[in-house]
């Protein structure tokens with residue numbers, strides 16, 4: 535297996551099956567630290583730099599929380615407008631990264647341009663973690679999600695993932711790539727204007743991900759082991775920021791999960807949502823045994839602890 539030390543985490547396209555299991559194993563080893571709300575000194579000599587050009591609650595703060603749990607240091611920005619990249623100068627990614635690499639040992643970047651973290655990695659002498667790039671990918675979120683499936687159901691293999699929502703979304707791309715390494719099926723349910731592209735589906739075929747497209751939730755809810763959700767009412771991920779409009783659409787019934795819909799689901803199926811949610815996942819579902827998105831959010835810290843420990847070379 536390739537070493538994680540010093541490695542960029544930009545995509546799940548090239549992640550190998552044994553690497554998923556290795557990351558899950560390290561997450562299991564470190565999880566008690568988060569559960570017991572302890573801070574350790576594993577990464578006491580290391581600093582993480584965050585460069586967030588797009589809003590985030592979970593991804594940035596979960597990385598920061600993970601670093602604190604491991605005793606490391608954190609610096610960075612969460613609003614590029616307060617940096618030279620977001621003012622008069624519009625400083626380039628190359629120049630910005632040449633600064634940031636002097637300030638820490640790992641760079642976590644979210645950007646509205648697809649491929650921006652990849653460009654950062656070209657110029658940075660420190661490892662770069664993609665925290666979401668435009669519609670591109672969100673590898674650390676999907677590692678978190680698959681870890682949650684493994685923990686909550688015992689295995690990713692053998693599962694039917696019903697992926698509901700906007701399939702232009704970066705998580706949908708990362709999970710499609712990731713499932714090529716498992717004996718699992720990806721079932722796609724999306725509004726027509728949010729369907730996966732032909733290029734993406736061709737990539738899934740090339741990689742060996744088993745997929746099919748369905749028209750209606752009723753066609754597939756009884757088959758689902760994992761109901762994997764994204765909103766269809768959401769901002770344009772190619773923009774740095776979008777304010778909420780006075781007028782915005784509601785989620786059509788076909789892309790919503792409710793208590794009523796879940797009555798038809800398998801008893802042991804689980805619902806995941808990387809959050810934030812709109813009206814596609816009603817709060818009434820929070821009370822059901824199927825809801826695992828809060829566990830998923832907790833695992834977001836544990837997964838980032840595992841990745842940071844591996845990338846920064848304190849854990850093999």
Ligand code: CP
Nearest residue numbers: 590591592593808809
């Ligand atoms: N799931 C996720 O990426 O959430 P944030 O946008 O809050 O980071």
